Amino acid sequence: MTRESILPILGDHHLPYVVPVIVYWVISFIFHYIDTKGLLSAYKLHTSAEDLSKNRATKSNVIKFALLQQACQCTLGYLTATEEQVFPHDYAIAVWAQNVRYGGIVATQWLRYFGLELAWVANNSKDPESGFVERFIQNTYGNNIGNLSHVAQPQTALVSTDFSTWTVITAKLLYWILVPLFQYISVMILADTMQYFTHRAFHVNKWLYRHIHSMHHDIYVPYAYGAFYNHPLETIPIDMILFPMCIAIAKLDNRQATIFGAIWTFKTVVDHCGYDLPYNPCNIVCPHSVLFHDLHHQTWGMKHNFSVYGSFWDRLMRTHWSPCDELAQEKYKRGKVIAETSVARKRLVERASDMTVGKSTAVNT
Template sequence: MGTFAPIVLYWVYAGGYQLILHRWPLERYRLHTRAEEEEKNLVSLPTVVRGVLLQQLVQAIVAMVLFMLDLSNPIIHDCLQVTSDSSVTVVQPPIIVQIFQFLIAMLVMDSWQYFVHRYMHQNKFLYRHIHSQHHRLIVPYAIGALYNHPLEGLLLDTLGGAISFLVSGMTPRTAVFFFSFAVLKTVDDHCGLWLPYNIFQHLFRNNTAYHDIHHQLQGTKYNYSQPFFSIWDRILGTHMPYNLVSRKEGGFEARPSRD
């Protein structure tokens, strides 16, 4: 059942955001007005939901296969323990090891997603026929965080997650916590709200406003990094800073800045 925990968490967390997104007083924390969302987005909410469910079905199948096959991983194999009833369990490594595995998985996932994501923008065929599906949500919202073309979902998210899992050597149980954390961060980056006490938005420079810039027309060639750090953007010159400007009608606007 742990395989489905990140999927359940996605709908609980994103669904919660979706329910409060149009509620006062949170209107004053929106990065875009409700009118902008309705006018600019090129895809309906039901279509987004169907697209996300399709991607999560593929992710669940890949995860179950990986968890079953990865007992041959030497790191995990050393953690196997045969109990008195001859069943095999995986012993969790020390917490410090799991923290290290988390960091490795975060860096691997960020690296994979940066270069694949950037190439999908630079290759006109891939952008037109695949990646542009995600950018139909010009004004991002939480449930649309995983709204992608099925091929992009497989290459960018599912394969990237599988590589992170295998390279880090984490156990399936640790992986459930890691992917749950990644889901929360990804949903938060698309939530469309800048909240005063949001820990993700204040601990990570790669946050809701940072990714919102990427969805704007003037920012589509910048801020490719996701979901955790902005390291590759800064190293390779695709980093676009932003200013948060208060709107007279309430809420904030993330404006690109080249300062």
């Protein structure tokens, strides 16, 4: 059977590629508003002089490429999206309860083998029907509820009648919390690992950097909607092939993929926002999350901080550079001074040329 959609106008299978786009532009708009109104300036990482003198990409081009990337992702999402088969919660919990009971029976047998008898385990894993284990094995119930499609049709009310309270509580805990948590942690580790090594490869290989990834680094002073300013040849393998593969390996369903896609997009946009705000939720997985990626965008920091979620791979592969490090702070300060000088010099040149034009116009008249 198929599940009723969260939104009446759009099936759940379309949400994994639609919701991240909405998150991207909503968060970007909020930061753009903060930027243009000059709010939260105390938390701003860079001065406007740095913005003026360092960034090489025009903002209209950045918006154009971000939209192009999202259009490609949405097209692929639309073409590949499929409605998924789901079971009623009661039925899925009953499957887990059977697995738990089977696990209990196996554990009891092993404990007996070693001369131990744990009454709690034995009582909660007692087979209420003869031949239950045989049927259980025969039906090849695995830990994956998806495997059940060929075994039985969905039924309800299995939980309350067939299992002990503790078995049901354990099954519910597994179904609602532990298994989804394991899936989210797995996909985060997979995606972060993928991101670290592909991102690093784009920097290590000179051709890849010069012709593809350097485009993202045209933004030295990051801002929110610059997060998806990438070359299409970077977007296709990473965002359109490898990222969905991570989701498939972790077996996220459409709703879980939507949540993960939204979190991933939120983190990517916030990491580029240019404000080191307190209570940033992204700091839970990576301390000084915004500063961590901002350092990577500096000319002197490009060979460091390749990860997206945590700093695990950077620390392990010795590419981590803490933005709080003294030398990094020194380089940030120097960058600000150079930008101020460059902007001041540019203004002087402009004023001088204006005066020259003014004088020549006066002479001619």
